[in-house]
Amino acid sequence: PGGSAPVGFRVNNDVYKFWTEDGNARFIAVSIRDATPYYDTAYSVDSVNSGPYGTAITEELIPYLESQFRMIPEKWARILAGGSTGGWETLAMKVFYPDIFGRTYVWYPDGVDFNYYQLINIYNDDNAYYSDFGWVKTERPSARDTHGNIRFTVKQENYFEMAAGPSNRSGGQWSVWEATYSPLGADGFPQPIWDQVTGEINKDVAEYWKENFDLNYILQENWEEIGPKIAGDVHVTVGDMDNYYLNEAVYLLKAAMEKMENPVSDMTFDFGANQGHGWKGWSPANPEKALALQEWLAQLSEYMIENAPEEVEKNWIY
Template identity: 50%
Template sequence: MKKSNLLSTAAFLFVSVCCTSFLCSCSDTAPSENVGGIELSFPTEHYQEALDGRVIVLISKNIETEPRFQLRDDSKTCQAFGMDVNDWNPGEPLQFDMEAFGYPIKSFDSLPSGEFYVQVLFHKYETFKRADGHVVKLPMDRGEGQQWNRAPGNLYATPQKVTITNGQFPAISITLDQKIPPIAEPEDTKYVKHIKIKSKLLSDFWGRDMYVGAHILLPEGWDTHPDVKYPLAIMHGHFPSDFGGFRTTPPDPNMEPEYSERFDVEGYNVIVQQEAYDFYKTWTGPDFPRVIAIKIQHPTPYYDDSYAVNSEAQGPYGDAITYELIPHIEQQFRGIGEGWSRFVYGGSTGGWESLAVQVKYPKEYGMAFVACPDPIDFRAYCLVNIYEDENAYYQEGPFRKTLVPGHRDYLGNVDASLKDMNYRELVLGTKGRSGQQWDIWEATYSPIDEEGYPKRIWDRLTGKIDKEVASYWKENYDLAYIMKRDWEKHGKDWEHKIHIYCGDMDNYYLNNAVYLAEDMLSETTAPYYNGEVDYGDRAEHCWNGDHENGNHISRLRYHRMFIKKYVDKVDKVAPKDADLKSWRY
């Protein structure tokens, strides 16, 4: 799950008491006849062909950073409006729809008066002719991790100043004269390698060449022990970047220390580099287990990773990773190549994925270490019970409605409602194309609609939950429910393998689903699950079982923590004749 910054509870409570939020009041305002217009164009030097995509107009009070980097869930956000575009030709004027949906204010004529900066960005889509017969237009990841404001090939304009007076937006003309450059492929080093393979399964599904890959960290002595085969430590999560947590040199002495607002820590960038260097020394030291560690790369047209399972909207990513990519890595880099010798770990998205592949491929993976997972029981889909609640945005009573919180800090201070978070995504993309958190959950868990896009679990404008979609989610992706349903069949394959860690003040309330999953696991018999569930006192998102260090440190130590945990427990899942010695040199 992706992170937003924190504010106080006071503003949230004020909005909650008002029956409907400020956003709702904006929707009741008729468009003003005084609203001007925004005429857009892009030059032929960037593209010669017609383009499909999403135009995003951003309005900010300052340009300390560009407006395209200021859109967020909390009250520090800039304003944004979005509009779908098809067949936009170079040099052709395009009129932006001044009645387009906006966040956090819904309509142009409700904007406050004053001087502002306007920036426009175009998020480029591609056309996919899928094997199921659907033709869909989606933004393919281009190495940036499905970040609309950084995606190579996207067009944007230099911010320009405007004055808004009494709801009147001026008539302006903007040329999207900037194009985000491509991202260079990472280079191999002694320890870190990179692979990318064409997936037949995914290429067949999407109707074009599709690839999966991995960043690979080789153990010390891999090159001098050519006959040794190694366990595979598989870290799941959204990782568009290189193996950045591994650094062979000390921190840059010339780097200017930066303050981390999230952790309230000075010089956090220096801390990150020091942790990466310390991991290198630990990894190559005499006492660390010798395994091959990998970070899987599986971006999709919906997100920076696929959630590592098969789905109707995204295709057979689970099978592509398990039966194509991992065997390829094991063959090329001398992995043991047996289910017990592959273990998975990760946090947030990676936490859900680690549990999901262990549940859906019980014999193919030997252990799962699951930190702060995305909802693993949909009775607690954050703060929504999709089976019993009628509306995701409000707790409704006979005389008032209270907004459902979406994000908090470790003291419970709320800075965004669930509705805020969904509205922001709706501005960034319709039909599940925002590249953000709530959309990827639908792209993963939902059946497809008549156009071939994921069905909504709830109406994005009203919050009304679709119970048929919820039922589909339950049978296919509610991990706690699936384990309970299938324990008699797969319990022996899951024994000793499930280990879950979560802060009890997770920013997204993910601990609530862990409580429910723990209740289910504690009742298992024949066999008992024989794993672990642990909670961090007042720990926020990404807590991973480290009771000794703050979250700003522990979240940087996934490899060194979970690899050791696996090695300490591997004898419980390995067959009696397994080689547990040669790779421990």
């Protein structure tokens, strides 16, 4: 989701060698494009504003592809992967459709817990634009470099989007989050999570977000049902200097998943020291280098071969 699975990887001769070697699983890569009037993706979920894309993908697109191409229509054979927006989408699709998808790679995802919506706690903070320390109010940053230098603030970015297009039609990042997560407003557009001029947070909208799209909250509240279907299938990576502070929500997800029982989650996490947005993990062969595409493909191959039922003939895999 959010682009082809290996987005950001560098294709080289090593990928060709992997693809042509005997004994490796074969894949069909599907890049899901689900643009809306609000953004170039609908986040691959059902939304009252953007439409029922989650249902369309799982009940129409995937069955159609599996009927037209040499694909194995089984959960273990459907692997999800994506980064940033696609990272959130992969986890959301795994959470909302746990019977459909197998191994899931979540790379530097958008906020998976709205206690850290970037650096905003939509439940406890009164204002999105400022951190109130009592004796001083400071504009809350939205983006940084990996040395910690602030690029721009939440207020600056929201003001830019407000100027670029009203009613979440700017095509910007904060706009698409509202378009995806919010209830329908009285004007027919997404109801804002906060006043775009003042930054004052609407707690009723925040509660709607929590119940419908806070992935960490949904997992914890529904673990008895979801847990047995996703345990051991999810791997999350993020740099600990993610440029948009997305690592903070991942820390909360990790802490929650480590407490899960019956079953234990076995959700795995990698945090890249001093790594920014776009980090997918370290090379297993050389921990000082980034994970290469052929190394990731080898992981997929191992997963497919290990999980293929005995009745599946080898010529379907190799």
